[in-house]
Amino acid sequence: MSDPITETDLLAYVDDQLDPARRIEVEEHLAQNPGAATRVMADLKDRDTLRLIHAAPLPRPAEPTLAAAIRLERALGWRDLGLKLRRIAAVVTLIGFGWFAHGQVGLGITDSEASPKPPAFVEDALHSHETALVRARMASQHGTAAYDPAEILAATGIRLPTLPEDWRVRDAQVFPSRDGHSVEISVDADELGRVSLFAAHVPVFNVIDPAVARFDEAKTVYWQTGQLAYALTGTGSDKAIERAAVRLSRTLQ
DSSP states (O other), rough: OOOOHHHHHHHHHHHSSHHHHHHHHHHHHHHHHHHHHHHHHHHHHHHHHHHHHHHOOOOOHHHHHHHHHHHHHHHHHHHHHHHHHHHHHHHHHHHHHTSHHHHHHOSSOOOOHSSSSOOOOHHHHHHHHHHHHHHHHTTTTTOOOOOOHHHHHHHHOOOOOOOTTOOOEEOOOEETTTEEEEEEEEOGGGGOOOEEEEEEEEEEEEEEEEEEEEEESSOOOOOOOEEEEEEEEEEEEEHHHHHHHHHHTTTTT
């Protein structure tokens, strides 16, 4: 039985100070605790913001600002208040340099958040869907309807949602993806018609609620739980596909 996840573990996770085994335990804890996951994601964003800002050559802050920062650093213990101090530094830097990071990394309400660009795995899901349609039209490419979620989990580490009883699996394939294995399930989904369920490993831990991405060929509803990403692609109505995706996502909670 693993040790309980502590605040120190969460701080070390944000600072990339954990060994791979402990990182997996922390990510499992975050997947089961949405509140803690949201807080850790905010800390990760602050960390990446500072890295991006300090990677670019910036003007030297005014001497009074430097002196105040030094006094503050000496007065506070960095271990207990390190994350808070980094947040303060990020805000001061953004204000002092005219919201430089606002346009670079998307803090606050931006045009990109009003019309967000889908994550990279959504493009992989669309390509997998198109490949599944091509396979379905080829007499030499026989579908594999012997769908076994437990076997897929054991072989790839990808946990798949529970499908509705009236959905009929037509094909199930494991594909390579940019970040490891992915799984493509081709399904006859009642009123939705033929849809594809895509699942894959992704490199960045995140929690994303189901969201719609529209393409000329089809539409995709995607979501993410920890370091597993999912997408449901088809040609049905936005609302119908979104309802189905939400239903699937809830089986993973």
